[in-house]
Each structure stands twice: as structure tokens, then as C-alpha cells.
Amino acid sequence: MTFDKLEIIEPILKAIGAKGYTHPTPIQEKSIPILLRKRDLLGCAQTGTGKTAAFAIPILQHIFNDATPEKGRRRIKALVVTPTRELAIQIKDNFSEYGKYTGIKNTVIFGGVKQGAQTKALNAGVDVLVATPGRLLDLIGQGYVSLRDVKYFVLDEADQMLDMGFIHDIRKVIDMLPKRRQSLFFSATMPQSIVTLAGKILGNPDKVTIKPEQTTAEKVGQSLYYVSKKAKPKLLAFLLKTEDVESTLVFSRTKHGADKVVKGLIKVGIQAEAIHGNKSQNARQLALSNFKAGSTKVLVATDIAARGIDVSELSLVVNYDLPNIPETYVHRIGRTGRASASGNAISFCDTEERPYLKDIQKLIKQDIDVVKDHPFLPGGVEDNAVEDVKPDKRRQQPRSSKSSNSSRSSNPSRSSNSSKSSRTPNSSNSSKPSYSGNKEWRRGNTASKKRTE
Numbered sequence: 054m055t056f057d058k059l060e061i062i063e064p065i066l067k068a069i070g071a072k073g074y075t076h077p078t079p080i081q082e083k084s085i086p087i088l089l090r091k092r093d094l095l096g097c098a099q100t101g102t103g104k105t106a107a108f109a110i111p112i113l114q115h116i117f118n119d120a121t122p123e124k125g126r127r128r129i130k131a132l133v134v135t136p137t138r139e140l141a142i143q144i145k146d147n148f149s150e151y152g153k154y155t156g157i158k159n160t161v162i163f164g165g166v167k168q169g170a171q172t173k174a175l176n177a178g179v180d181v182l183v184a185t186p187g188r189l190l191d192l193i194g195q196g197y198v199s200l201r202d203v204k205y206f207v208l209d210e211a212d213q214m215l216d217m218g219f220i221h222d223i224r225k226v227i228d229m230l231p232k233r234r235q236s237l238f239f240s241a242t243m244p245q246s247i248v249t250l251a252g253k254i255l256g257n258p259d260k261v262t263i264k265p266e267q268t269t270a271e272k273v274g275q276s277l278y279y280v281s282k283k284a285k286p287k288l289l290a291f292l293l294k295t296e297d298v299e300s301t302l303v304f305s306r307t308k309h310g311a312d313k314v315v316k317g318l319i320k321v322g323i324q325a326e327a328i329h330g331n332k333s334q335n336a337r338q339l340a341l342s343n344f345k346a347g348s349t350k351v352l353v354a355t356d357i358a359a360r361g362i363d364v365s366e367l368s369l370v371v372n373y374d375l376p377n378i379p380e381t382y383v384h385r386i387g388r389t390g391r392a393s394a395s396g397n398a399i400s401f402c403d404t405e406e407r408p409y410l411k412d413i414q415k416l417i418k419q420d421i422d423v424v425k426d427h428p429f430l431p432g433g434v435e436d437n438a439v440e441d442v443k444p445d446k447r448r449q450q451p452r453s454s455k456s457s458n459s460s461r462s463s464n465p466s467r468s469s470n471s472s473k474s475s476r477t478p479n480s481s482n483s484s485k486p487s488y489s490g491n492k493e494w495r496r497g498n499t500a501s502k503k504r505t506e
């Protein structure tokens with residue numbers, strides 16, 4: 054299937070051709086025909102699947118086809134609400150790219166920055182508005198935004214929206230929308246709370262489910278390093294120095310942790326920047342554009358800040374801390390291997406994180422390949438040479454204390470080498486500091502087969 058089979062109008066086809074897209078992704082192939090028929094849509098899909106084009110293309114096409122001469126400034130015809138600033142900016146950029154030959158105007162509004170530039174753009178008139186919920190309500194309250202003429206409404210990343218406590222804001226926005234409209238609702242997961250919310254927004258929607266949990270996990274080469282918490286900074290620096298990687302996104306569970314990782318890397322001469330909620334919007338944007346331009350090779354991020362990051366050619370994702378929510382692992386590794394590309398993800402796992410690992414492997418229905426030969430194996434010479442760090446009081450406790458893994462934690466360093474799984478590190482290796490330059494994570498999925506030989 055190619056794009057020209059989807060009855061997309063010429064100006065949009067030309068723009069997506071210029072972007073180098075030839076074939077629609079599964080969500081685009083399924084959703085675009087439904088949306089072009091002006092049906093409501095309930096989409097179970099996440100960022101990284103090509104979701105933005107799946108909704109942006111039909112909306113642009115409708116606005117283009119509906120166009121009638123307007124008196125005065127343009128009115129907002131499409132509203133996209135999304136949870137984070139980064140995601141909002143990215144969606145706006147995509148609308149600009151896909152719509153560049155349509156004459157359709159858009160803008161983006163989000164909190165954390167002064168509103169002047171945003172209200173100026175709104176006053177000039179736009180067809181499409183991309184917004185985060187808080188700033189949207191704020192500017193509606195001040196009279197800069199009217200939703201009276203909205204015909205197309207997208208609620209994006211609904212599950213994250215609820216996680217971030219936006220439910221009341223969303224309800225308020227929905228109450229202000231005209232009843233006659235086309236509504237699109239996207240969420241990566243569909244728990245009952247999301248289904249209920251979708252019921253309030255959508256009429257009788259068509260449903261599209263794309264399972265990135267499997268597709269992403271299959272596409273991305275994944276490997277696991279058992280390492281003590283204290284040796285993580287050394288292992289990270291070691292990997293970044295020994296491997297020839299263009300761009301690395303490192304995930305830290307906390308903002309404080311992200312800053313610490315950056316400090317540690319800079320100390321050993323590795324240029325890195327952090328991106329998280331305590332940074333100003335401008336600092337976040339600057340770090341992101343440095344990373345996209347390649348002047349910063351390593352970006353350290355928390356999950357919320359990284360949710361919308363779309364960097365093509367992202368070579369490597371490092372889970373410096375394993376996430377305590379298994380779906381987050383899939384979101385993280387989905388930063389690499391986007392659309393049709395393949396990528397690599399490395400995860401560090403200390404003793405406390407064993408229960409998280411178990412949950413992740415259950416979700417992705419596969420064991421992550423363990424790198425058995427690295428210099429910082431727990432209990433090994435290099436590991437013992439690393440000074441103990443003070444315990445981090447902010448650290449969250451593992452979710453399931455009854456896990457069989459945690460029962461081994463009475464002897465942390467040794468226990469991480471004594472799992473029953475054949476893929477776990479070989480305890481006899483732990484006495485050897487030598488490292489044979491294992492680059493298996495770079496080989497993608499083929500590595501898993503080799504490693505079990």
C-alpha cells in the first residue's frame with residue numbers, strides 16, 4: 054500500500070513525499086480512510102507509530118476541502134489537545150510540514166512560558182490549534198481562544214493526560230466544544246477510566262488498535278547489564294566512550310537523578326544535557342535542539358519530559374534506571390526504532406530493580422539478552438573498586454516485594470549473578486575485570502540468537 058491509494062489530496066501528497074514517506078504506517082493505513090469519511094475514531098496507539106500524520110493528514114484535508122471565504126480573521130477549526138509541551142510543539146511542526154502546500158495556518162500554545170507570542174499568533178487567526186490543557190483553558194478564560202467553530206477535535210495521549218491530573222481540565226474543554234464535530238481519541242493504554250472518558254467524547258467511534266508493545270520490542274535490539282547502583286555512572290561512561298554512538302537518550306527515573314548523571318558524564322569529558330520538568334521551557338527547548346542538531350550527543354531525560362521527543366536517527370536509548378511501570382519501558386525504547394527504523398536499547402539493572410525487570414519481561418513477552426561480559430559486573434574487581442555512594446532517599450521502593458527476585462536480595466551483589474535463567478550473567482565472570490568489547494546491542498535482534506549459543 055502506498056499513500057496515493059488513500060485518496061489524499063495532491064498538496065498533502067506532495068508534502069509527505071517531500072518528507073520521504075512512501076508507505077503509510079499501519080495506523081495511518083487503518084485510520085486515514087476512516088477519518089476521511091468523517092467518522093469518530095478511538096485509537097489505541099502511542100507516539101512513534103506515525104499517529105500524528107494519521108490524524109493530521111485527514112484534518113488538513115477536511116479543512117482544505119471545506120474552505121469557504123472567511124470574513125475577518127481565521128477561526129479555529131481543529132483543536133488538538135496533548136499533555137506535554139514537547140509533544141505539542143512536535144504536533145504543530147508536523148501540521149506545518151504536512152500542510153505546507155495547503156495554506157492552512159496553525160499555532161501551538163503551552164504553559165511555562167510568557168503568553169505574548171502565543172496570543173499574538175492567535176490574534177492573527179489560525180485554522181488549527183495545538184494546545185496543552187492548562188494554557189488552553191487560561192487563554193480561553195482571557196478571551197484569546199474561542200472553540201465555537203471547532204469541527205475537528207483530537208485528544209492525544211489520553212492515558213498520560215489522566216496520569217498528569219488533567220481530567221478536570223479535559224472535561225471543561227469538552228463542555229465548550231460544539232456538539233457537531235468529528236472527534237478523535239488516542240491513548241497508548243485503555244484502562245476503564247480511559248474507556249469512560251472516551252465514551253464522553255466520541256459518538257459511535259470506529260476503533261483502531263496498534264500494538265507498539267510488540268512491534269517496538271521486536272524492532273529494537275535490547276540488552277541488559279546487571280550492575281550495582283554505585284557502578285552505574287562508570288558503566289555508562291564506559292559504554293559511551295567505547296561505543297561509537299551518534300546520539301544517546303538516557304532515561305533517569307528522577308529529575309535529581311538526571312542532573313546527577315549529566316554531572317558525572319561532564320566530569321569525565323562527555324558532553325551531556327538534561328531535560329526535565331524543573332528546567333525552564335527555554336532550557337528544555339535549547340537542550341532538545343542541541344541534541345537534534347547533534348551538538349549534544351547525550352541527552353538525559355525523565356519520562357514525562359521525554360514522552361514527545363522525536364529525534365530521527367536516535368541510535369541508542371539507555372535505561373539508566375529501570376522504570377517501575379513496565380509500559381514505560383516500551384515507551385522509552387520506542388524513542389529509538391521509530392516508524393520503520395531499527396534501534397538499540399540498553400538497560401541497567403541493579404538488585405532493587407529486579408522486580409521491575411520481571412514485570413517488563415512479562416509485558417514484552419521476552420527475556421532481554423544479558424551482556425555477561427562487561428567490566429562492572431556486580432561483585433567483580435571493578436565494581437568493588439567503585440566507592441560506595443550514599444543511599445538515595447528519593448528512590449522509590451520496588452512495587453512487588455513478594456517477587457522471587459527480591460527474596461534473593463539478602464546478598465545483593467552476588468544475588469544478581471545467581472538467577473536461574475540461562476540468560477543471566479555467569480557468576481564465574483564476576484571475578485574477571487576483563488571486557489572483550491561486547492558490541493552485541495548494536496547488532497539488533499540477531500544478537501539474541503548469538504548470545505544463547
Ligand code: AMP
Pocket residue numbers: 073074075076077078081099100101102103104105106363365391392393
Ligand atoms: P509519531 O508517532 O507521529 O510521533 O511519528 C513517529 C515518527 O515517524 C516521526 O519521526 C514521523 O516523522 C515518522 N513517520 C510518520 N509517518 C511515517 C511514514 N509513513 N513513513 C516514514 N516515517 C513516518
